[in-house]
Amino acid sequence: MRSSLAEVLGLEVGLLQSGMGGVAGAELACAVSNAGAGGCVGGYKLVDEALSAILDRLTTGTDRPVGVNLIPEVVGPEELDRQLAQVLAETPQNVYVSLFGMPDDAVFERVVAAGRHLVVQVGTVEDGVHAAERGAVVVAQGIEAGGHLLGTSQRDDLVAALRERLPEACIVASGGIGSPAEAERAVAAGADGVLLGTAFVVAHESRAHSQFKSAVTAADETDTVITDVYEIGWTGRRHRVLATAVTADPDQPKKFIGKTVVEGKPYLVPRFSSAVPTTATTGRIEEMALYCGQSCSAVSQETSAADVVAGFASVLPGAELASN
Template sequence: MRPTVAAALGVEVSVLQSGMGGVAGTELACAVSEAGAAGCVGGYKLLDDALSTVLARVTAGTDRPVGVNLIPEVVGPDDLDRQVAQVLAETPPRVYLSFFGLPDDAVLDRVVAAGRRLVVQIGTVEDGVHAARWGAVVVAQGIEAGGHLLGTSHRDELVAALRALLPGTCLVAAGGVGSPAEAARALAAGADGVLLGTAFVVAHESRAHGHFKTAVTAAGAADTVITDVYEIGWPGRRHRVLATPVTERPGQAGKFIGRTVVEGKPYLVPRFSAAVPTDATSGRIEEMAMYCGNSCGALSEERSAADVVAGFASVLPDAQAIEHVKGMNSHGR
């Protein structure tokens, strides 16, 4: 019998939180983990002291399993190797590594050899089969997802195709999951749990800018578009965002439209930047990249991370596995 997500990651509820760069800070990751699900902090391009600061905060903020999300195609192989080395050296074994996109085999070997739990988000059947060879929890991302898109398949089609080829692999569905009913549909397609991104963008603990949160809760799926205009910092990858004046008029000049701060360092934000507007961002927020999945139609208000997790717990597998994990945790996490 294949493991549930809860058993595979040592948590109580088979919900993974997307490690969204900028939005998924340590407050959100720790709140999700404290609620019994798998929280995840966005590592994005952080290195050296900046990454060490984040790792120290997330490990101090919860004694439960929590993840660090890294993006191979954004940082390149050398910096990814440095990021992985830092995570392995500076965090306890309960911290799992999550990759958005398939890293090189040597990276997967290194994580597995270190005894860490491994999560890999993919957008194609080929990449999912490859990641499964390392015993990864495979996150199947459909085009319903907000943010950068790793493939061209719909969520349930990709899940079903992977389940047929990988009967013993722990599969997670990502994309368009904003309600328990939608999670149940993903489970029926063959998933063992769900990854939530947009639902956590509007969590109290999210670092998304207030305008971003309000825009998500006011939107429906028809208000999102798939585009490639927000390419500065992350070129060559389509992304689903809320429609903005920039997506409607992509021929505008690429001038600076705002400022932001990342781990204490100030940055200018150009039009077409891939950076999301956070609570440390000022300027023309309405023109910035507000990543948003089709799930936004099910999200009408800002909620705590714990309430988000609790809303999905009843439909996710499975009570016996959850009780087993609770028993394990009671003997020391």
């Protein structure tokens, strides 16, 4: 018997919010979780006092299932170990661990031993099988997704291939899901729930810069491109973004084009930085990394996180799912 995402994580709606670094602060994560889905804060490179601050806001903002997203390949094993230690020590059991990409096996063992749910986003069948066999909820990311890409498969093809190999695993579809109809297609391919990113970029509670939000709501999928130009801070991964003057001309100088603030610390933003423009960012927003999935075709206005969740509630498998 397989369980729905809602059953596994204790959600009212089988929907996860992507833990987008910079964009997904505690306000967005808590709003999504309080609406009955699985919110997720972006941990990215935060550690020590900065990570503690966001964890405090997260745990005071909701007592429902909510996640903290960490990125093994960006921070490396030692820094991931520090981040994970903080999450497990400073948060209660309703907080699950979300990983973008595969960690070492010791991380699976540590999270499971702590009694926490683990959600791992993958881009290949092999990684999905490995994660599922070690107790994780598997998020199958297709190339329709915005942001960094973990594989080369279309979403529903990856979901179907994973379902064939893992008939009882909890599999979540990610990439290009901006409407209930698209969520239904993902479920028909074998998913037990869906993960949304772009739809939450434009939520009122998102920390995305207003120009970023406006660009997403005005775009359709033909305005997105897969590139590797925004590589400062995160090398070696292709990413889907809105086309910009930077994607059109990657030979421009790598000079500073803006400033931002992360948990009280100021940073300069160079051209080709992987950092997204947030409410704390100034400068040439239109040249920065505007991560955006093909789902933007169905995302036409800013709305609340709760309204996004409500729009998908009727089509996603909930506690009633119990299929072979």
